[in-house]
Amino acid sequence: MNSLPKNVTIIEVGARDGLQNEKRIVPTEVKLQFIKALQRAGITEMEITSFVSPKWVPQMSDHKEIVQSVTQSGRQFVLTPNEKGIHSAMELGVKSIAVFVGVSDSFNKKNINKTTSESMEELRPLIRQLKEQDIFVRACISTAFYCPFEGKIEPERTYEICQQFVDMGVDELSVADTIGMASPSESYELFSMISEKLPNVLLTAHFHDTRKMGLANIYAALQAGIHRYDCSAGGLGGCPFAPGATGNVATEDVLNMLDRLGIETGIQLDKLLEAVKIIEPYVSRPIETGMYTLSKSV
Incomplete structure (x- = not known):
């Protein structure tokens, strides 16, 4: 077995990625309660809206109200799909911004009506502008393993996008198995390659649990x-532009696994469950994980 990290950082995406696909509108005050409870649990980095x-x-x-109401604590990302979104976030004083692109042209067109290369060219001057303002830039790379329209994505294609983002000056790469089709061997192969070739950028893994391999892929x-x-x-999530994508890997399940492996996160599981x-009550399906079924206990 390869040596494992002693400490791991969890970036909580429930308030943004977790809720974006919900058909029932969650009241703003509930979202704020959720975010504050996650902060109390020890979450220091999270996506709060888009x-x-x-x-x-x-x-x-309600993205403006969310940004204006959340107490600053660590890095709080907002996702911005285009120039208008980036400038709106900057006007509100946001200090951590996430941009995104799909490795697959088909997915990118469905998502933001541009090819991947068109998106990258549009982002280049915007990222330069963000870095000139000392804003932390997180690049989210979708369909890094598989695309719902094109099938398997070769690792070299994903690495090429990662390299382009690093050349633009981003601070972090979030590499996503958007539809939850990756295997542990594919996870190991891709992340080993990227971390070896791009050692000076923060590298984050983002897995969905479509085939119940999220924890195995994280391991x-x-x-x-x-x-x-x-x-x-709660394992909330999905993508409105990726047919078949289910929720993200549940934070509580990841914490349980990391704790059993002796890996520190700084997050209190009991307080995280309070946030869940x-x-x-406001999401469309019961929240079930390997640990419990909340709908039976609340």
Whole structure:
């Protein structure tokens, strides 16, 4: 067995990635309670909302109120799909911004109506502008393993996008198994390659649990030396532009596994479960994990 990291950072994505696909609009005050409870649990990095058009993602229409109401604690990312979103976030004083692109042209067109190369060219001057303002830039790379329209994505294609983002000056790469089709061997292969070739950028793994291999893929990434993971409290999530994608790997399940492996996260599991109980009544499906079924206990 390869040596595992002693410490891992969890980036909580439940408030953004976890809720974006919910058809029932979650009240803003509930989202804020959820975010504050996650902070109390010890989460220091999280995606709190996205600056997207309410026409396409109505769940995120309260993004300005969320940004203005959340107490600053660590890095709080907002996702921005385009120049308009980036400038809106900057006007509100956001200090951590996430941009995104799909490795697959087909996915990228479905998502933001541009090819991958068109998106990268549009982002280049915007990232330069963000870094000139000393804003932390996180690049989210979708369909890094498989695409719902094109099938398997070769690792070299994903690495090429990662390299381009590093050349642009981003601070972090979040590499995503958007539809949850990766295997542990593919996880290990891709993250080993990227971390070896790009050692000077923060590298984060983002797994969905479509085929119940999320934890296995995280364990494989741990063996590849990755110590940052996107997770979603309650396993919430999905992608409106990726047919078949289910929720993200549940933060509580990841914490349980890391604890059993002796890996520190700084997050208190009991307080995290309190946060999950806040959001559970407002989502469309019962929250079930390997540890418990919340709908039976609240």
